[in-house]
Amino acid sequence: MDNKHAFTRSVFDEFLNQFTLSETTLVAYWRSTHRRYLARPHGTSIIPFCAEETFRMAFYSFQRVHRLETDMHCPECLGESDVVICDGCVVAFEKRRLTGRLRPPTMPDEGSEVKEAVQLLSLATLSDTSLSVSKKEAADFRTSLDDWAARAKKHLIKLSLVKDDLDLVAKNGKLGKAIQKLVEEVAALHPLEQGDQRAMHLKFLQELAARSAIFFLIHPQDFKLVAQFVQSRTEVEALRKRAPLFHLLSTAEPLRPVYTVVGLLLLHARQLWKQLVANLRQSRPLSPDELELVSEHDFKGHAWQTTGAIYPDSPVRSRPLYKRIPGDAGMKRLKNLPVIDATRNSDECNKLYSTYGKNGLTGGMMGLWCPHGVCIGAHLMSSAEGRDEVFSALFTRRKKAPNIVIYDFSCQLGPYCWIRAPEYFAETRFYVDQLHSYNHTDCAKSAQWASAVRADPDLKRINTSLAETAHATLRRIKKSISYMLEMHAILFLWVSIQLFNRRKLRKMGHRDRHFPSEIDV
Ligand SMILES: [Zn+2]
Ligand SMILES: [Zn+2]
Structure with a gap:
């Protein structure tokens, strides 16, 4: 290593084996190896194992030359994966060791608009x-409609529960009137003789x-098919899937007001989408002051070893700044101000984001x-920043947005992405993964993976x-x-991801000649 110490490769391979199979730290491994050297039978030549610091330096130097890297592209996915599963993980180091050089995809750069x-x-x-x-009246109406449908499911129907709110919204617009008519018709369905139809409509109202x-x-991609559904008043096969x-509306015969409600919602969805896309048009490059601030933090061309952003390709886009969104991180990151994901709308799901930093x-x-379990990108974050982590990673690192994004907080990630980059995410469907769905009691079943699989059983192959x-x-x-230290944490994470990917690739039958067969992780 330094013309004084020589190491066999097996001493490092053994450590890789141990730290990926158990929680062995570098110090613990060094100590146990050191003791083994000391415990050699009396009379054999004793060369003491090196000092801890020497071993540490040697290990990191070895990893820098060790050809462990995978290209972080899945051969089965052929190019960019259509389905991306995102998750955060508590792999963190002490904040006092931050050097200011971490550069997650959330950071703006000089190309940011x-x-x-x-x-x-x-x-x-x-x-x-x-x-x-008003906002409050809309929120009250949602609550009482949901409440009413839940009671109706248990055959405790009291239309009066929702009556006042219904009268109010019906007075104010077509959608309220159509929902009022639908509620009245659903309330009149016979609980037993028309049980399936009734159950379907109650679920529809809760959605x-x-x-x-x-x-x-x-979904924006379905606007045309939904129009066809409303006009033809029949099921549209492609849409159901x-x-x-x-899919829910195909499980029984919809009542006529359903078509009116869906038609009005389609109109509203189209207008909203148009507005989102129009909002995107007004943009400007960074001002000289902003550019100056950005250039202090610009690590363009720096490798993952310093930025902590472990991605197969260089960024394809810059993360824009959204000045009219209160709390949008943007420049705050450059000024080292705390960034908290607090821009959630009050009418979004209540499930709080996990923070991965303690x-x-x-x-x-x-x-x-x-979906085959290959890590296609990862980054270390200086602080937990919620949905921006996924938004920026996808937006800046992928040419095309995935068709499906699965994430614990997809119900809130979807609006986050559609508001900020509607054209880029126009084809993306966001779903809450199966494991975390039970926590999402407030949001639509349509945002949950189990509903997507019910509609399209082919999706079962994907393990969320x-x-x-x-x-x-x-x-x-x-x-x-x-x-x-920051640089060692990045390297350690990188090694772990590469070893993890190698195991996946080997299982898929893609062997690699650089991979030492004795390491199994
Ligand atoms: Zn794959
Ligand atoms: Zn939710």
Whole structure:
């Protein structure tokens, strides 16, 4: 290594084996090896094992020359994966060890544009604008409609529960009137003789009342098919397969007001989408002051070893700045101000974001995985920043947005992405993964993976929990990384991801000549 010490490769391979199978830290491994050297039978030549610091330096130097890297593209996915599973993980180091050189995809750079008209809009299905009432009245109406449908499911129908709210919204607009008519017709259905039809309509009403974006129900890509559904008043096969709401509506005969409600919602969804796209048009390059600030933090061309952004390709776009969105990180990151994802609308699902950083530690890592379990990108975060991590990773690193994004907080990630980059995410469907769905009691079933699979059973092949499995492996390095310097934490994470990917690729039959067969992780 330094013309004084020589190491066999097996001493490092053995450590790689141990830290990926158990929570062995570098110090623990050094100590046990050191003791083994000391415990050699009396009389054999004793060469003491090197000092801890020497071993540490040698290990990191070896990893720098060791050809461990995978290209982080899945050969089965052929190019960019259509389906991306995202998850954060508590792999963090001490904040006091931050050097200021981490550069996650959330950071703007000199190519960033300032989007001047993009702003927060309520994307809720039953919102103040779709119902033409005040925000509070819309929220009260959603609650009482949901409540009424839940009671009706238990045969405790009291139409009066929702009556006052219904009268109010019906007075103010067509959508309220159509919903009022639908509720009255559903209430008149016989609980036993028309049980299936009744159950379907109650679920439909609860989908409308859910705290979710309208695009989970009527996706921008489906506008034409939904129009066909409304006009023909018959089931549209392609729509049933790709849109959980329309799969639900295919399980029994919809009552006539359903078509009116869907037609009015389609109108509202189209207007909203038009507005989102129009807001995107007004943009400007960074001002000289902003450019100056950005250039201090610009690490363009720097490798993952310093930026902590472990992606197969260089960025394809810059992360824009959204000046009209209160709390949007943008320049705050450059000024080292705390960034908290607090821009959630009150009409979005209540499930709070997990934060992957704990006391005194950095924000953990965000990882992207293909449906075959290959890690296709990951980055370390200086602080936990919520949905921006996924938004920016996809927007800046992928030419085309995935068709499906699976994430614990997809119900809130969807609106986040559609508001900020509607054209880029126009074809993307966001789903909450199966494992975390039970926590989402407020949002639409249409945003949950189980509903997507019910609509299209072919999707069953995708294991939405595989990021969790991967993270169970990565969590083994949690303890080691928590004590490390930034550069060593990045390297350790990189090694773990490459080893993880190699195991996946080998299982898929893609052997690699650089991979030492004795290491199994
Ligand atoms: Zn794949
Ligand atoms: Zn939710």
